[in-house]
Amino acid sequence: MKPLFLILVYLGVVALPLVLSFLTGGPSRPVYQELASGLGILAFSMILAEFVLSGRFRKISHGVGMDVTMRFHQIMARTALIFALLHPFLYRATPSGGPRPWDPTGQLTLTTDIADLSSGIAAFLILPSLVFLAIGRTKLDHKYEVWRLMHGIGAVLIALLLLHHATHAGRYGSLPVMSWIWLVMTGLAVGSLFYVYLIVPFQGRRQAWRVASVTRLTPKQWELTLAPDAHSGLAYKAGQFVWLTVGHSPFSINEHPFSICSAPSGGPEVSFMIKELGDFTRGVGDIKPGTIAYLDGPYGSLAIEGRTEPGVALIAGGVGLAPLLGILRQMRLTGDPRKLRLVYGNRKADQIAFRDELGVADVTYVLSEPPEGWTGETGFIDGALLDRVFAPQEFKDWLFVVCGPTVMMDIVETHLIKRGTPADRILSERFDYD
Ligand SMILES: Cc1cc2nc3c(=O)[nH]c(=O)nc-3n(C[C@H](O)[C@H](O)[C@H](O)COP(=O)(O)OP(=O)(O)OC[C@H]3O[C@@H](n4cnc5c(N)ncnc54)[C@H](O)[C@@H]3O)c2cc1C
CATH class of the missing domain: 3.40.50.80 (Nucleotide-binding domain of ferredoxin-NADP reductase (FNR) module)
Structure with missing residues (x-):
């Protein structure tokens, strides 16, 4: 998909709940109250969209590249955080409490129901931690894989808390039609994570690979070659990359992205040129031939096929x-x-x-x-x-x-x-x- 089309799809998806909320009507309210609701709605839909901006969906990352997808993911997360942090403070001077006779729709009053508010407050506290931990993760003294797992769990938790908050405390979100829309969007977002980390590895289980050789190229670089284990190999274009898991189950969090340095026309074996950097890459030299491996891919947009430049x-x-x-x-x-x-x-x-x-x-x-x-x-x-x-x-x-x-x-x-x-x-x- 082309970048412009992707941006339009993104804007359409993110703006959809906002547009539908305002189309549902309701009593007119001061501008700052509408702004508060609008920012909350936008923050929620942007957070849900973050799930599919994880670089693991080919239709997205093929169009723009995984690095651009991830940068967009980071920038949108920070923007959503700002919207979410502003959201409660713009409800200034809004009457709060239980049902009022002059407010039959409940849209002119802020709820004080602690159960409805607590999910929003919890998300309000977890979201900054998730974003700041992501920004500062390289300075933290723990494994990348642990951070990635925590990031995923935190994201699911926030999505579920926001779903509860929007559909119970939200002036628009508690309307039946909007509750359904939020439910479907949250289901798709969280479901995309399960798709990437459960369904894709489950399918990949049938396509195991075996380490054919590990060769030292330079003092800190290795060539790792894999041979397909009873299948015909991987259909990829030269220049693409895969997520590689070696010596673990395909469901393991120990997977890393590596570019394929072999050529599709060179045969079914695939090779990687790996530089020692952290715990996995420093151990590549110790991997024994015959070790099982799994690939998720191919991904990436570095391919030159079909280009007509001289x-x-x-x-x-x-x-x-x-x-x-x-x-x-x-x-x-x-x-x-x-x-x-x-x-x-x-x-x-x-x-x-x-x-x-x-x-x-x-x-x-x-x-x-x-x-x-x-x-x-x-x-x-x-x-x-x-x-x-x-x-x-x-x-x-x-x-x-x-x-x-x-x-x-x-x-x-x-x-x-x-x-x-x-x-x-x-x-x-x-x-x-x-
Ligand atoms: C698209 C792409 C292609 C790559 N191709 C190659 C290649 O051909 N050869 C090569 O030597 N390196 C490549 N890398 C980098 C390689 O993925 C990291 O060096 C490797 O994952 C480091 O793992 P580690 O456990 O040794 O180090 P760690 O200390 O765990 O990680 C060091 C850094 O590597 C990155 N990283 C680690 N794990 C992951 C992960 N699962 N997903 C995304 N990033 C991660 C993070 O930025 C992390 O801070 C590529 C990276 C990307 C994004």
């Missing part, structure tokens, strides 16, 4: 080579007639992976800490380097595929735009979306 430029920093290697391999295996050039940056010479396979013909190696006698490029992949490697017309006509550290990607993307590369000719994938 040349493909691959710009990689460090382990960002992984998806680009898949593309390069596929192009070489299929005898792709398009021109191909790879720019591959590292800090030191011993960090260069697959040097023999990559060769020198289409590759510009860049080292920021070159050894004596180094004849390749030195420094970082920046605008000046790109200007040395690509001709002005190539910037305008070629397809650029970029993957690497955030700082490198920011510099490269900015420079490409400056040199006239249209935005739709820049494909990029970020491994870190914080």
